[in-house]
Amino acid sequence: MSKRTDSNGYTMVFAVIMVFVVGSLLAFLASSLKPAIKENERIEKQQNILYAMGVNENDASNANFVSTKIAGAEFKKYIKKQLVLEGNKVSESQDAYLIDVKKQQANAKDGKVRKLPLFVGEKEGKTFYVAPIRGKGLWDAIWGYVSMDENMVVQGAYFDHKGETPGLGANIKQRYFMDDFIGEHLMTAAGVFKGITVKKGNNDAVNEDKTDYEVDAIAGATITGDGVSAMIKKDLSLYVPYFKNLKK
């Protein structure tokens, strides 16, 4: 039985109309919602940075940001300086937190100078240096913010991911994983950068040894954990010259 809808002509016309309708619908939605989405992402960056330096509303076991309403004000209050490091040049910029780390990593690959944002925050008399990092997990991008003191001892960390496996790799944004980094050293006393390795079976599940350059891995999330180690090592090592200068 041949139906009207079986002809080639009909199929072509249908396909064209469908693509046109769906395409314009999605394009319209995407562009009309873009400002709102951008704004949400901007606030989230501020919340991430604040989270890493310990300005958050954590309860006993869950990670909670400061609320979106006060994020802007808190960001102004706690972040004293936003620096951009380009080679040996250090400049200040009010919008350093909007620097796209992904783009800068691509720039570095093309041989251009990578702009490294660094946020200097102050809380209860203590100075925090917060740096963004970005790398690859199992399925997609992972990224985070690490706050350090002037000796590159980790004071706080926030990790996030685009599409890691729920229940396994996605748990890098759980407190029991992120909190393990607090107090870990990134550099030896002699000034050699070691990074922090997410390691299986390091016999230190509660993370008491803060100078072993290791934290306990998540079961079932080996590749995501390796990704975390790699991005810490790669991206934070770029900040070493700045911290060495700081001590001079």
Added chain:
Amino acid sequence: MGLLSKRDAALLTDPLADNNPITIQVLGICSALAITAELKASIVMAVSVLFVLGLGNVVISLMRNIIPSKIRIIVQLIVVATLVIIVDLVLKAFAYELSKTLSVFVGLIITNCIIMGRFEAFALGNGPWRAFLDGIGNAVGYGVILIAVGFFRELLGSGTLLGFKVLGDPIEKSGLYAIGYENNGFMLLSPMALIVVGILIWIQRSRNTTLIEEN
């Protein structure tokens, strides 16, 4: 007579047991294995599929007489992808926190074979109301299994439920851990999901012998 005719009610209840998409039709296994390490993820996925399958079935059913049969699979894929992307965009703009929880599932929902399976097998040949019931029924059938698997995997693998430490603290050795109980890390890996699904199928078949094929 109730709200639904007997035939319509069967659309809702059949997929819950005798025609369950996971345990009988063996559809949607990929996502059932991938995201059931935690109960919360299972619930989020179940609700998302409920929404997409219910709505998608209605859309496909409304279009069933104008879809060219040669490209019907592509059309189905476009419908489900569009629906999911619209939901994702709207959530990103107005409920950012929620969208972050869901973002991982977007790809999994689009490629879920239950959705394509119901579009192809049911919505293309039935009216919107029946297609809607069929969608809801199958999504619930899928969700029940997902939540059951997530429950056992999180409980036995991490000793928690929805993040709460129901069996005590493995590091401080309190609760069950004080008497030497250990979490089974294997439960967190996908192969165990397959085994849990297998056990569920076994239980279901031994309770309902009409499901057993005769050779």
